[in-house]
Structures are given as structure tokens and as C-alpha cells.
Amino acid sequence: MPNQPVAAVAKSSDEIANDIANAIVEGRLPPGTKLKEEALAKVYSVSRTKIRAALLMLAKDELIEIAPEKGASVSRLSKDEVREIFEVRRILEVALVREFAQKAQSADYRRLDEHMAREREALAARDVRLRAKLLAEFHTLLAEIVGNQVLLNILKKLTARTALTAMRHQSDDGATCSSDEHARIIEAARAGDVERAIEMTLHHLAHVQGDMEDGCAEANRESDLIAALLTC
Secondary structure, three states, X not given: OOOOOOOOXXXXXXXXXXXXXXXXXXXXXXXXXXXXXXXXXXXXXXXXXXXXXXXXXXXXXXXXXXEOOOEEEEOOOOHHHHHHHHHHHHHHHHHHHHHHHHHOOHHHHHHHHHHHHHHHHHHHXXXXXXXXXXXXXXXXXXXXXXXXXXXXXXXXXXHHHHHHHHHHHOOHHHHHHHHHHHHHHHHHHHOOOHHHHHHHHHHHXXXXXXXXXXXXXXXXHHHHXXXXXXXX
């Protein structure tokens, strides 16, 4: 009896979300791109319910935005939004680093050393998505160690909003620089030099903000070009 063809297994919502996330990170879905449920359901040969679940996962990670009656689209940040986010982060993270330096124990520093080793591994592997995730998580890890749940939730929200721009536009050198700055912040805190740790935190946030603003400007130029081509 001849072998029967095996039907392709439909992707799960998790797998679909991962596919779309990779397309966003790689620039195949630029900021502002509409993500229509019906079209995606046809592409993946699944129900719109499964697509809707995948889109909700992406929205939770701030990779896309879902607006009532407008549907889903790839998230984009303006330079003004980046500036406002980092104004808030400077206030919060200066207080965070000060408290961390006062509270951190040997076990906490070991946990951070392990995290920064993972950052370096992702950098060496040029895993853009993982390195952006780990670089953002460094900041929320400090809040976890301090034990301030409210601050942790706020930082998770703020870092998620900028992670997409970092994934799409941060250079290998820029990412390496960020990881090195993390190491200097912890080195100063471990040495008991709180003011140096704060100074390095402010320097680091200014550096990351500059990269984000450059990325937003580039993304806006890309969007303008795409719009112009579509209307020709």
C-alpha cells in the first residue's frame, strides 16, 4: 500500500507570534505595517482565533499595537516618545541604582555576573533578538533584586517599548558598548562607589537614548519612502 501524504501540521499561536516577531526584528515588517487577521489566517492556514491569540502575545511584548476599529500594526516610536521614556527612566533608575548599591548581597552580584555572561554570549553569537532582550532585562533585574514590584512593572513596560527599536537599529558595536556599561555600573556598585554607579547609569541611558532617537529617525525615513512608493 503506497505511503499516504502527511498533512502539514498547523502552527500554534506561539509559533505564529515568533514568526511575526522575527519578521519585525529583521525589518521585513516595518513600523506602522498593518497586520490583518484575515490575511494572516490565510498565510498560516489557521483560524482567525489563533491569529488573534498570536497578535495579543505580540501586543503584550509591545511589538505591535492593537487599536479599536483599526486593528493591529507594527509598533513605532517617535523621537518625542523616546525622549519622554528616557526622562522617566533617568528619574527611576538613579533611585534604583542607589537603593541597589545599598541592598545588594554577594548572591545578587553572582546573579548579575551570570546575566552579563549571557549578554556576552548573545553578543558573540550576534543573536540580535536575544541580546536586545537581555540588555533590557539587566535593568529590570536590578529592580527584582531591590524587591520593588511597582518599579519592576514600570521598568518592564518602559524597556519593552524601546526594545523593538534596539532590535532593528542598534549596531553590534552599540550593543557591545551597552553591555560594557552594564559591567561598569555593577563594578562601581560592588566597590561601594554609589555616585560613580549613578554617573555610569546616566551615561549609559544617554547613550542608549541617542541610539534610539537615531533609530526612530531612520525608521521614519523608511516609512516615508514606503508611503511614497505606494502612492506613485
